[in-house]
Amino acid sequence: MIVEKIVTNIENMEKEEIEKHHIEKVYLESADLVKRIQRVTTDHGKEIGIRLKEHRDLVAGDVLYMDDKNLIVIDVQSDDLLVIKPRSIKEMGTIAHQLGNRHLPAQFEGDEMLVQYDYLVEELLQDLQIPFEREERKVKKAFRHIGHSHG
Template sequence: MLIIEQVLGNIRSIEKLPPHIERVYLRSDLLLKKIQRVKTDHGNELGIRLKNGEELRDGDILYRDEKNAIVISVLEDEVIAIRPTTIKQMGEIAHQLGNRHLPAQFTNDEMLVQYDYLVEKLLQDEGIPYVCEKRKLAQAFKHIGHSHE
């Protein structure tokens, strides 16, 4: 079994890839695990043991030679894409979701959270525009350590 201790780059920044690519399909929450055993879509087992706080991302290259590469592919997550229409709506929903300690990701015009039926109900009750959909996230949702002391 091949042991991977560092990421060799990302396919988005490589001009030419080898002709044969094997994929390791991971749920986004597994991108945060530093040590794990995975299997490629060709049945090859790998051990991943990342150092120095490195985290996996969609498209990361775990192995590469002239003919082959092994690349991370993230599976889709069910998310709620929140699309407030005013700064007031944004502030109110961010405050309420922050009180629940929900991890979020942001794009130019939306806030993404993992699907939760209680969040969906809150958005409906508050009249805040949103859509529920499956998306391939480039990185995992991260909880930020915090306590109310």
């Protein structure tokens, strides 16, 4: 089977609609969410080719296939993350500036800043005394590096 477009996202479906389907999952690393072309295997052993015509990243919950009885849905494996919890706008600005200088992609959930684990960032947070925790957590979308040069 080759998937060329995303049917919907499971978050946009009614609970009753979801419950009447058998669900197979495709577990991806967050870095694989940016790949428009890839071969994956469901948790039931079914091989699927993904070749998206649309220029978009995959997102947790994307439905690759749906019929009257079955759904095949993207799920994301947990990442090793630093969950940064600044106490003030000054701390947020300080760490955002430092991470920006390192060109590290970040995501935000509520008042938390999420970055992929890096021991140098962990040391920086300790030095700056900015609260953080190291956690295994699922993210909904990929950490995307933004192309940039200082030239």
